[in-house]
Amino acid sequence: MNQLSKQILGAFDEWKEEQTKKTEMIDQANKETKSSKQVKDVNDFDLYNKIYNENILLMYKGAITFDLVTSVIETLDRxxxxxxxxKKVQKLFYSAAVEVVHNLYHHMDEIKGQFEGxxxxxAKSGLITVLAKEKYYNILTGNFIPTKNTYDLKAKIDEVNTTDxxxxxxxxxxxxxxxxxxxKGTAGLGLIQLARKTGEKLNYKFDKVNSEYSYFTFQIKINRV
Incomplete structure (x- = not known):
């Protein structure tokens, strides 16, 4: 994984942590003071500015269902x-978005329920964030995955990344x-297609939560020029 990719994934981790802390602060403010509405309004405005400045086309955290997948893809297309x-970039982006979001959906079946913490x-929620930069788009996803399944997935991604x-x-x-x-899948065909169509490496990381589950972060870049 190159330095830029590490920075992208690292920034995504920092953003997730920032949103968690922000939510906790808002919840605490709601409990402690009658001015909580003002606090929440300020935080919401800050979040809006961040979304605007980062050119975030879509940001979602929640249950990943078939209907949700359809809605996300239609929204991104618009x-x-x-x-x-x-038009060629539009078509390429749409194709990549379909692959990435469907891969996320397939991972949901691997999670049976709650686990420690x-x-x-x-546990059955996923993260989808899409950023539009001047020269490229970034599609980032995050989800829990059984740790035992990470080894085969890592091997597939690494094989794709080291193949011309x-x-x-x-x-x-x-x-x-x-x-x-x-x-639940097509033996890595989607990953191969992503690399073939975009000409980019598939960036990823696994954060081990416990012996049973890990958190999988995935990112793909689609060039605009």
Whole structure:
């Protein structure tokens, strides 16, 4: 993973921590003072400014359902059409967004319920953030995943990241011919397609929560120029 990717993922972690602290502060203010509404208004305004300044097209944390996936993809399609004039980039972004959001949805079935320190709602929730920069888009997702499943996923991503363009084409055909598909996925075909279409590395990290679960952060860049 290059330095820029590390900074992107690190910034995303800091943003998540910042939002958690902000929520805790607002909750505490609501309990302690009658002026809590003013405090919340100020924090909401600060958050709005952050979203505006960072050019965040979409920011979501919550349950990942089939209906939600459909809604997110439709929303992103509309928003990108408003800010992106290049039809080829629009098409590429849409294709990448579909792959990333569907991958997130498939991971939800791997979580059976609450675990130590994490409620069932949070355990089965996901994060989706989409940023529009001057020269590229960033799609970032986060979700819990069984630690035992991280090893195969890491191996698949690393294989994709260390394979060149021609190799990815061959790997895609090989994976198709092997027919190693499951109810929850397509044997890494989506990851291969993401790398092939965007020409970018798949950036990721796993943060171990406990012996049973880890937190998976994933990021892909789509160039605008």
């Amino acid at each position: 928003k990108v059409a408003q800010v992106e004039s290049d 994490v409620s069932e709602h949070d 363009k021609d190799g990815l084409r061959a790997l895609y055909k090989e994976t198709l011919s092997n027919g190693q598909f499951s109810d």
